[in-house]
Amino acid sequence: DARVTQTPRHKVTEMGQEVTMRCQPILGHNTVFWYRQTMMQGLELLAYFRNRAPLDDSGMPKDRFSAEMPDATLATLKIQPSEPRDSAVYFCASGLAPGQETQYFGPGTRLLVL
């Protein structure tokens, strides 16, 4: 049963600390998405990659967020320095180009920045 996995599932940190979230997409999927979900804003796209290359990161605060795909089996989202307003659930999703099929979501990382 192929699934998207995310680690950690929960993270509590203090303001100013670096946070790294990891995602393992479904094997064979060439597109990876990062989303953030909050009660106020709902689900927002932060960035996405195709064949490990970033295609769009316009949804991401550039000064503190960065997203990478070191290899086809790992995507990372980093926040440095973290702020309380970054508290949210961060989801990774993977899928196949050219966007005519659905995306498969991971269970999310619940982040709380104190």
Add this chain to the structure above:
Amino acid sequence: KQEVTQIPAALSVPEGENLVLNCSFTDSAIYNLQWFRQDPGKGLTSLLLIQSSQREQTSGRLNASLDKSSGRSTLYIAASQPGDSATYLCAVSGGGSEKLVFGKGTKLTVNP
């Protein structure tokens, strides 16, 4: 900029009732529209995907329709069950981009 609205924000029904969830979008130039289900503390699960050339899709007790010209979609759930309780999200992609734009969801509670 594409905007997706879901009404109502919350819905409570007795078990066995048929129900309709609504989704509207502002830009009709879409590639597809998808309905997802989200259980508390979990990720999203895709329920139905309707391509822009299609009018509806069915899966079991679920039926989703798409009217691009009016910018609307409905998700019909027949004979609702307590296990259907979840938040249902509508998302569209299009306007030259494969990015999904999500509504804020409808929280459904089916009471036994």
